[in-house]
Amino acid sequence: MPPQAHSQQGPPLPRRPNQQLYQPQQWTNHSTSTASLSTGLHDISLSSNLQQSSTFNAPEPQKSCHGAIASKHASLAIDDRPPTTDRVAEFILDIPDGVRNMTQHPGNIIVGSVVVTVTKPTKALRIKLTFLGQQRVYVRDMTNQASLLNYTNVDYTIFDKQLTLWGRDLGEDDANGPLETLQPGTLRVPFSIKIPRINYPSTIKREKTCRVRYVVWATLERPGTFMDHTILTDKEEIHFEPIAYPTRPHEALHINNTIYGTPETSTAHIAVVVTGGIMQLPAVAGDRVAYQLEARIQLDQRSVTNSDNHHLTDINQCVIRFMRVYIVERLKARGLIKGMVHTQAYSKDIHAVTLIPTNSKPGKVSNSESVYSSNGHIRLPFDMCPFDSKQLERTYELRIECDVVDKSSLLDKMTRQKSTYTMHMPLEICTISPDTFDAAAYQNAYTNESLNMSSIALPPHHKAAAEPKVVVGGWEIERSFIKWDRLNPTWVELARKRNAEYI
Secondary structure (H helix, E strand, O other): OOOHEEEEEHOOOOOOOOOOOOOOOHHHOOOEEEEEEEEEOOOEEEEEEOOOOOOOOOOOOOOHHHHHHHHHHHHHHOOOOOOOOOEEEEEEEOOOHHHHOOOOOOOOEEEEEEEEEEEEOOEOOOEEEEEEEEEEEEEOOOOOOOOOOOOEEEEEEEEEEEEEEEOOOOOOOOOOOOEEEEEOEEEEEEEEEEEEOOOOOOEEEEEEEEEEEEEEEEEEEEEEOOEEEEEEEEEOOOOOOOOOOOOOOOOOEEEEEEEOOOOOOOOEEEEEEEEEEEEEEEEEOOEEEEEEEEEEEEOOOOHHHOOOOHHHHHHHHHHEEEEEEEEEEEEEEEEEOEEEEEEEEEHHHHHHEEEEEEEEOOOOOOOOOEEEEEEEEEOOOOOOEEEEOEEEEEEEEEEEEEEEEEHHHHHOOOOEEEEEEEEEEEEEOOOOOOOHHOOOOOOOEEOOOOHOOOOOOOOOOOOOOOOOOEEEEEOOOOEEEEEEOOOOOHHHHHHHHHHHOOO
């Protein structure tokens, strides 16, 4: 028998204590069966279900994409680097939503805070708050006949209140004395604005007609080499409405008016008599006002004697097709141009209602009789508020229109003849219900025209200042300071925006 191969090689070498055996990378996928590995010196059997020794280091599995992003996000979360290099990282005007979205009236208080965040010590002159009331009217310049666009806007300042929230007062000289320093961090300074019981003009904006606005903003003034640097916050619009006092208690507006036809027309001999009334006037904006109206066609004898009967429409063939009620806003602007006072009037339909005939079928609003009767309610718009600031006056009126058509031409739109009869009447709107009417207590407080709105004529039962009062504080928020570090809310917000792609 030939000798075995391994006996000719000599005895096997002893294993080193820290020797690591070669293992393919597919070791994790092997089954629990025993595999044979030949080293050329000795047959060694390994079993994959045995625990590896402490000296055996298996290769680490590759990290997934999600794990890499999470690891990168974790490293950014503990990053102490500032999220911005700007000196002024934040400068905003913080007004609570409950105040910003609420309509202000005389006697109300507007509260808010000015927030400034600096990343390094910053020298500054002051932080100033401004509350401005301004109105603009467009009037026609009759002295400029050459220009086709001879409308000129005239601005009036109702009030301009300024207050220093931090730093030097407005009366001090900016060139003298050392400057104060804003330390790195977030400074919050609260403020409050007390509106006096004065009927300033209502907030309004009509394109190329007029504008009344009330805005508040803050200014950060910093010294510069050649000129001071200023940073402004966004301007916050304050919606204001005056108190429109009623002049009388609730009562009905009785209507008995005859509307005559237009001369030199086929319906010149036809008149429309409108009777009835509108209840609960003066009315509060947004109320439902009851009405009862009737329109009737009758013959106008004055026009018959002076007109050619061959061109007149047969009155027996005429019907009142529709009856509508319009609420009209009237504006009267006054402006001083080149030493002369100019006046301009504007009107706009802000609400329209087609009255439903009493005996009509459901869903039908047209009429086919010579008598048109209707009753119901009209919902007034909510944004109605009359005022008179001497430079701008806003009033309202009712316009009733009746469409008279020839019954024989209803089927032919090309030959249909229609005449519109219109009547106007004033509409008194107030903001206080007339149910508590008191003539001695309800008195309007409007501006003094002779002093260009710089002085307010106060009613005798009010003892208030003519301009708003702006003070530091005045509500539950106190002045606060948060240093500039990774716990600062502005730091956290800026870091979140910078690392948004990893979130």
